[in-house]
Amino acid sequence: MKLFDVYPINDIVVTRAKGSYLWDEAGQQYLDMYGGHAVISIGHTHPHFVSRITSQLNQLAFYSNSVRIPLQQELADKLGKVSGKEDYQLFLCNSGAEANENALKLASFHTGRKKIIAFSKSFHGRTSLAVAATDNPALIAPVNQTDHVVFLPFNDEAALSDYFTAHGKEVAAVIIEGIQGVGGINIAQDAFQQKIRSLCTEYQSVFIADSVQCGYGRTGLFFSHDHAGVQADIYSMAKGMGNGFPVAGILIAPFLKAKHGMLGTTFGGNHLACAAALAVLEIIEEEKLMKNAKTMGEFLMSRLKKIEGLQNIRGKGLMIGFDVEGELRDLRKNLLNHQHVFTGEAKPNTIRLLPSMALRKKEAEEFLESIEEEINNMVSSPKMVHPA
Numbered sequence: 001m002k003l004f005d006v007y008p009i010n011d012i013v014v015t016r017a018k019g020s021y022l023w024d025e026a027g028q029q030y031l032d033m034y035g036g037h038a039v040i041s042i043g044h045t046h047p048h049f050v051s052r053i054t055s056q057l058n059q060l061a062f063y064s065n066s067v068r069i070p071l072q073q074e075l076a077d078k079l080g081k082v083s084g085k086e087d088y089q090l091f092l093c094n095s096g097a098e099a100n101e102n103a104l105k106l107a108s109f110h111t112g113r114k115k116i117i118a119f120s121k122s123f124h125g126r127t128s129l130a131v132a133a134t135d136n137p138a139l140i141a142p143v144n145q146t147d148h149v150v151f152l153p154f155n156d157e158a159a160l161s162d163y164f165t166a167h168g169k170e171v172a173a174v175i176i177e178g179i180q181g182v183g184g185i186n187i188a189q190d191a192f193q194q195k196i197r198s199l200c201t202e203y204q205s206v207f208i209a210d211s212v213q214c215g216y217g218r219t220g221l222f223f224s225h226d227h228a229g230v231q232a233d234i235y236s237m238a239k240g241m242g243n244g245f246p247v248a249g250i251l252i253a254p255f256l257k258a259k260h261g262m263l264g265t266t267f268g269g270n271h272l273a274c275a276a277a278l279a280v281l282e283i284i285e286e287e288k289l290m291k292n293a294k295t296m297g298e299f300l301m302s303r304l305k306k307i308e309g310l311q312n313i314r315g316k317g318l319m320i321g322f323d324v325e326g327e328l329r330d331l332r333k334n335l336l337n338h339q340h341v342f343t344g345e346a347k348p349n350t351i352r353l354l355p356s357m358a359l360r361k362k363e364a365e366e367f368l369e370s371i372e373e374e375i376n377n378m379v380s381s382p383k384m385v386h387p388a
Contacts, residue, residue, distance in 0.1 A: 082217075243276065
């Protein structure tokens with residue numbers, strides 16, 4: 001049987017990992033500055049993470065949501081404390097797309113409305129409604145096409161206000177990433193998010209903060225939307241939540257009421273998933289990883305801005321993007337093949353950095369040395385600017 005060929009794959013077989021490093025089957029070491037799409041939040045194979053999962057596996061791997069699972073309440077309590085959202089409610093699922101799907105569905109249940117506002121260059125997942133709210137026609141099958149979703153310009157307050165004035169009583173929800181990941185590390189302006197909050201309050205629509213990639217402490221605050229000083233009605237989470245174990249969820253404001261059967265999932269909140277998610281939160285809290293993400297992010301961006309050829313350095317914490325053009329267009333590929341550094345991309349020319357929040361300064365410096373060396377190798381007359 002052949003694998004269904006939907007992924008562009010680098011011809012590398014990773015066999016083990018530790019901290020911010022990976023090793024392939026030949027023993028070659030790689031620096032991981034991408035964390036498998038922002039999934040690796042606490043570092044690879046952290047001892048406490050491994051121990052938590054192993055201990056749970058030796059007791060019970062799975063039983064369904066038809067029985068009480070105390071680990072779910074333990075996770076809800078810890079998540080409320082670390083995120084600062086203790087009065088919210090938690091629904092657990094398995095992936096970011098599923099989290100956004102349930103967030104949008106819950107908003108429609110609550111409001112009785114059908115219209116969803118999303119934004120240009122958004123990415124919310126690949127399932128039915130999540131992909132319909134994703135601004136990429138190539139991902140949307142005919143069965144997913146709907147006139148229930150409208151795309152407005154990102155960070156355009158006037159366009160948002162105009163739409164609400166004309167159609168506000170039809171709007172079930174506004175969904176926005178605090179920082180667009182797949183879209184190219186585009187930061188939602190504070191004033192724009194505040195405008196979303198005020199309009200959703202005025203028209204009794206639901207504000208959904210898609211924090212699948214930009215949340216869970218990566219930007220230095222638990223949710224990237226927290227930088228704008230707003231409270232969303234629903235926060236979606238996944239990726240870094242389980243450090244590689246499939247787990248996701250939505251945090252739900254108190255005014256949104258549950259009803260038996262309105263949401264559901266077979267595997268969501270299973271014993272192993274809760275153990276993994278608890279381990280992640282315990283490590284984030286114990287090792288002060290949000291503070292580290294802020295510090296290391298500021299260090300990286302300050303140094304990247306001194307490297308000639310890199311354009312439009314942007315981001316918050318350890319969610320960083322920059323653009324490369326012309327003779328540097330192959331920089332990402334060369335970093336992997338020549339310097340053995342994993343990074344991410346966003347089309348057409350953005351390199352994304354999403355390393356573990358436990359990234360150490362010496363690893364950040366190693367990356368900076370690698371990128372300077374590779375740029376020097378690529379340009380004909382390099383003019384590198386080094387810090388004093």
